[in-house]
Amino acid sequence: MNIAIITGASSGMGREFARRLDSLLKKTDEIWLLARRKDRLDALCAQMQTKTRAIALDLTSEKELAQFAEVLSISDARITVLVNCAGVGKYGAFSDQKSEDINGMLRLNILALTEMTRICLPYMRKGSRIIELASGAAFLPQADFAVYAASKAYVYSFGCALAKELRGQGIYVTTVCPGPVDTPFLENAYDSPARMSGLKKLTMETADRVVETALMDSRQGKPVSVCGLPMKLLYLATQSTQNMMQFFMQAQQ
């Protein structure tokens, strides 16, 4: 049985990935949607053409992840697409942040994403695809978004390295790096919308544009997906600086 798995499918970009994959995937028997809010997953399932399974779980719980691994192991599944979309961000000075918010970001954005990838990989074959949701925040350290940006720098580094490791097996990994996207994520990240910079508001993308670009880039086997001109310019600028630094470091050796 061919399946696609999407985490964070109850909202924002995860829900958009589910809707688009529903119409795009022809050889997929089932789509599995993962998030904590079962009512929202059930509502989405009811709108899907492909047979869809709602799996309510907290990805930050080791026990619930292990239970998911068990469900997968008895399912005779071959995973065609894994989208690791679940993620959370809390804006504010590090010194003012609560320990539960800091640990929540690290557990979900880093540990859960890594563990989901590890659990799903044995069920992938040539042609399977992994989409890891990082952020444009991965490109540069960000004051007042320190832990979130650092967690996404991890996802970016992990995804790019994995893309190289798995390419030989015909498994393609695309790391998606959007700038601000109009989803509930921003309401949860900023206590008040006034705290969001004018530049962020100006460069805001829609979830459907980011997801459409990500799926196109994934189909083309691109290791990184960046949507919109402002983010593309930032990406190119940080890449050229890194390449220059690598060149000078190698020249000094």
Ligand SMILES: NC(=O)c1ccc[n+]([C@@H]2O[C@H](COP(=O)([O-])OP(=O)(O)OC[C@H]3O[C@@H](n4cnc5c(N)ncnc54)[C@H](OP(=O)(O)O)[C@@H]3O)[C@@H](O)[C@H]2O)c1
């Ligand atoms: N929106 C932006 O500006 C933006 C920009 C760059 C990157 N991103 C990244 O893009 C991804 C998707 O974000 P989004 O904008 O679509 O956010 P969103 O609308 O807030 O969706 C986040 C999803 O994560 C799920 N989730 C949160 N905690 C969870 C947990 N403990 N266990 C299981 N699922 C959990 C939520 O579902 P439940 O609450 O039902 O569990 C929800 O479905 C994230 O990784 C985010 O960091 C977002």
